[in-house]
Amino acid sequence: MPELPEVEVTRRTIAPGLHGAVVTEARLGKPLRWPLGCDPQQLAHRTVGLAQRRGKYIWLPLGAPLGGAAGQAGTPGDADADADADADAATGGLLIHLGMSGSLLLSQQPAEAGAHDHFDLVTTRGTLRLHDPRRFGAVVWSPALDREPAARLLAGLGPEPFDAALDAAGFHARLQARRAPIKQVLLSGQAVVGAGNIYACEALHVAGIDPRTPAYRLSRPRAGRLLQAVRDTLARALALGGSTLRDFHDAHGMDGAYQQQAAVYGREGQACPRCAAPVLRIVQGQRATYYCRACQRR
DNA sequence: AGTTAAACCTGGTTGC
DNA sequence: TGCAACCAGGTTTAAC
Numbered sequence: 110m111p112e113l114p115e116v117e118v119t120r121r122t123i124a125p126g127l128h129g130a131v132v133t134e135a136r137l138g139k140p141l142r143w144p145l146g147c148d149p150q151q152l153a154h155r156t157v158g159l160a161q162r163r164g165k166y167i168w169l170p171l172g173a174p175l176g177g178a179a180g181q182a183g184t185p186g187d188a189d190a191d192a193d194a195d196a197d198a199a200t201g202g203l204l205i206h207l208g209m210s211g212s213l214l215l216s217q218q219p220a221e222a223g224a225h226d227h228f229d230l231v232t233t234r235g236t237l238r239l240h241d242p243r244r245f246g247a248v249v250w251s252p253a254l255d256r257e258p259a260a261r262l263l264a265g266l267g268p269e270p271f272d273a274a275l276d277a278a279g280f281h282a283r284l285q286a287r288r289a290p291i292k293q294v295l296l297s298g299q300a301v302v303g304a305g306n307i308y309a310c311e312a313l314h315v316a317g318i319d320p321r322t323p324a325y326r327l328s329r330p331r332a333g334r335l336l337q338a339v340r341d342t343l344a345r346a347l348a349l350g351g352s353t354l355r356d357f358h359d360a361h362g363m364d365g366a367y368q369q370q371a372a373v374y375g376r377e378g379q380a381c382p383r384c385a386a387p388v389l390r391i392v393q394g395q396r397a398t399y400y401c402r403a404c405q406r407r
Numbered sequence: 408a409g410t411t412a413a414a415c416c417t418g419g420t421t422g423c
Numbered sequence: 424t425g426c427a428a429c430c431a432g433g434t435t436t437a438a439c
Contacts, residue, residue, distance in 0.1 A: 111432060142415070142434080165433075209432050210417080225417085243416050245433060262434095289410065296433090305432055394411070397430085 111207035113270070113303030114343055116165045118351035119207070123167075123215045123237060124160040130234035131156050131175065138227035139244060142208060145228075146258060147250040157232060158202070164266045164302035167213075168254055169230075169237075170202040201252045203230075204259045208245025214238045267299045270340050275301065277333030284324040284332055291327060292320035293394045295339070300324070304339050308346065310374045310399045312338040314383075319407045320398045321391075326407070345370070373399040 111119070135149035151174075158170030205213070219236040222229060228239040228248045239248060251259035267283065268275040283300040284291070294300055295309040304312055313320050315338035318331060327335065349370065372382045376399060377390035386403035 115432080206433080208415095208434080211432095241416095242418065243431090243433095245415065247434095265434095287409090293410090298434095307432065395413090396433095 111165060111209075111211060112305030112308050112343075112346075113165055114308070114346035115351035116167060116207060117162055117347055119213050120160050120162045120167050123213055126215050126234055127157045127169070127232060127237060128159050129156065130232035132171065132230060132232050134229075134231040136222070136229040136231070138222060138225075138229075141227055141239075141241065141244050142206070142247040143249055143258075145248055145250055152203075152230065152250075163254070163263055163269075164298060165206060165305075166263065167205040167207075168202055168259070169205060171200065173198050173200050199252060201250060202254070202259075204247070204249045204251050204254075204262060205239070206247045207239075208241060208243060208247070210243040211239060211241035211246035214240060265299065266302050268301055270301050270303045270336075270343055275336070277329065277336055280336040281327070281329045281332035284327055287324035289324060290321045290393055291318060291324045291335070292398050294324040296394070296396065301336065301339060303343055306396050306398075307371065307374045308339070308342050311372060312342040314373045314381075314400060314405060315342060317405055319402075319405045320393065320400050322407045373401060375399065 132152050132155045135152040137145065137149055152171065154174040154176060155171040156175065158172065161168045161170070207213070215235050215237050217235045219229070219238055222238070223240075225242045226238055226240050227244065227246075230237040239246060249258055249262070251257065253259065254263065268279070280300060284294065287294045287299070289297075292309055292313060295304050295312070296306065298304075310320070312335065316331070316335040318327070318335055373388045376388045378387050380386070381388055381401035381404060384401065384404045386401055388399055389402055391398050391400075
């Protein structure tokens with residue numbers, strides 16, 4: 110479900126409603142990929158900032174607790190307790206990842222938490238709920254984006270696809286260092302973030318590039334075309350409301366519309382829309398790759 | 408160092 | 424119908 114377009118759609122749907130809300134309570138369900146990293150009660154009384162996105166992560170800024178509620182904890186003279194109280198009072202935020210099957214829903218009257226609802230952030234403007242059957246997702250407290258643990262999780266990410274500072278030359282240069290197949294390099298996010306398995310396949314098809322081509326072998330012009338194809342593919346999916354295959358819906362529960370649009374992904378044996386040759390399915394790095402042998406070349 | 412496999416976990420689909 | 428096998432949008436960690 111969640112590649113960059115889905116994550117961005119989610120961010121856009123939750124950001125306005127949550128901005129300025131005050132957290133009243135946080136609840137945890139079953140364990141996710143990583144622990145929250147703080148006591149859920151520590152999230153209460155904080156004001157929610159404007160949700161941001163980095164790669165496929167959503168960053169939800171949380172201000173310091175209102176009303177001096179913190180600071181009542183420490184025993185006078187106990188240095189460790191004082192330090193903890195200071196940490197509790199500081200600003201920070203939640204780094205949220207949707208994993209393979211996660212989705213966020215912001216609602217005024219949330220139903221009782223189900224078996225796959227693993228995190229609730231109850232606020233004065235509604236409850237943000239993470240629903241994630243496979244539990245590859247995560248919600249992690251971090252003092253800031255550039256401090257641990259967020260900094261470590263974001264450390265390996267390449268440039269944002271829509272960052273104007275990323276140009277064909279820069280993208281090409283990043284590919285030069287990689288001998289792995291271009292499909293796997295796209296998935297790694299080291300040259301550009303955001304293309305998951307579906308959009309990586311689609312972008313390579315748009316660019317007419319064989320997914321098995323070693324990344325460093327792409328010429329500068331072809332690298333430029335691939336970067337443009339990644340941008341076009343992601344932008345198109347974004348414009349259609351995200352959605353990949355089956356069960357994506359935004360934070361208001363609306364379905365996306367990209368699912369009918371795939372040219373090669375999930376279409377093994379069907380005709381390539383461009384040249385009518387049958388679409389092939391191969392496995393690269395334990396992930397399925399779909400491509401057209403006739404019009405995608407090395 | 409760079410590339411590749413294994414792991415995390417659940418549910419839906421496919422095939423015998 | 425029952426059940427095993429296989430598949431799925433992602434990323435970290437361990438192992439060649």
